[in-house]
Amino acid sequence: MKLGVSAFAWTAKFESSHLALLPSLKEMGIEGVEVPMFDPAALPIRAIRNAFEAAELECLVCAILPTQLNPISPDAFVRRAAIEHLTACIEVAAAMGCRMLGGPLYSPIGYLPEHRPTSEEWRWAVEAFQSLSEPLEACEVNLSIEPVNRSETFFLRTAAEAKRLCEEIGNPRIGVTIDTFHANIEELSIPAAIRLLGPHLKHLHASENDRGSLGRGHVPFPEIVSALREIDYKGYLMIEGFGFDSNEQSAPGYLWAIPDVTPASLAAESYSYLRSLLR
Numbered sequence: 620m621k622l623g624v625s626a627f628a629w630t631a632k633f634e635s636s637h638l639a640l641l642p643s644l645k646e647m648g649i650e651g652v653e654v655p656m657f658d659p660a661a662l663p664i665r666a667i668r669n670a671f672e673a674a675e676l677e678c679l680v681c682a683i684l685p686t687q688l689n690p691i692s693p694d695a696f697v698r699r700a701a702i703e704h705l706t707a708c709i710e711v712a713a714a715m716g717c718r719m720l721g722g723p724l725y726s727p728i729g730y731l732p733e734h735r736p737t738s739e740e741w742r743w744a745v746e747a748f749q750s751l752s753e754p755l756e757a758c759e760v761n762l763s764i765e766p767v768n769r770s771e772t773f774f775l776r777t778a779a780e781a782k783r784l785c786e787e788i789g790n791p792r793i794g795v796t797i798d799t800f801h802a803n804i805e806e807l808s809i810p811a812a813i814r815l816l817g818p819h820l821k822h823l824h825a826s827e828n829d830r831g832s833l834g835r836g837h838v839p840f841p842e843i844v845s846a847l848r849e850i851d852y853k854g855y856l857m858i859e860g861f862g863f864d865s866n867e868q869s870a871p872g873y874l875w876a877i878p879d880v881t882p883a884s885l886a887a888e889s890y891s892y893l894r895s896l897l898r
């Protein structure tokens with residue numbers, strides 16, 4: 620298993636200036652860094668690729684769909700635009716040197732139309748992900764679909780639902796991300812969810828129940844690591860938290876993070892906690 624950290628600890632708007640963080644993360648022992656992607660065209664693609672190569676770090680991407688781009692919208696035009704956007708996300712991720720693109724890619728965060736998922740919406744999701752086969756193959760990118768909790772989606776909340784979605788999509792390049800913050804809300808047992816997914820689990824967001832430093836809260840990380848070992852998981856434990864940064868007044872970290880958890884302390888404390896669990 621590899622240890623990584625998501626740049627969400629610092630920012631939701633990743634810019635060239637954030638690349639200065641990479642050498643110190645490498646020095647800490649981090650192997651990969653996840654870049655948040657909202658508008659793929661807005662990212663400094665070449666600078667990201669060069670900086671990750673120079674730091675000898677793996678680049679991963681977490682894409683969040685803008686509200687107007689929805690693969691399960693009742694409007695066929697919106698669904699088509701969402702597929703074009705996802706294709707651009709795959710191409711830009713590949714250009715950044717990324718081989719693993721994840722996130723809640725089935726709908727924008729906060730799309731809550733107040734009904735249970737319909738069979739039509741399910742089919743639109745399956746078809747949308749199936750239609751990405753060609754760019755995924757051409758770009759050699761894998762996709763990891765992240766269930767999120769009920770305040771962020773009505774559509775995909777649990778590992779069981781995500782497993783069924785992957786089975787229906789039927790593309791070995793497409794699997795599931797478990798985010799332990801979301802799973803702590805939606806699963807009866809996070810280790811059982813991991814065992815259920817088995818080889819479908821491609822990525823993991825290691826996130827405390829308050830999105831702060833790992834090991835301070837009640838997410839059962841020792842049992843999670845045991846379950847990951849049982850399924851022979853070889854992917855990342857990607858630390859996903861939001862550290863407090865007063866310069867980012869609209870970022871989740873500014874809204875929710877505890878002021879004594881800075882981005883740097885979140886990364887360092889979470890890294891040493893996970894490292895000790897893996898030893």
Ligand code: LER
Nearest residue numbers: 681722728767798824
């Ligand atoms: C993305 O990885 C995630 O967990 C979302 O809840 C971010 O809003």
Ligand code: MN
Nearest residue numbers: 765798824859
């Ligand atoms: Mn996550």
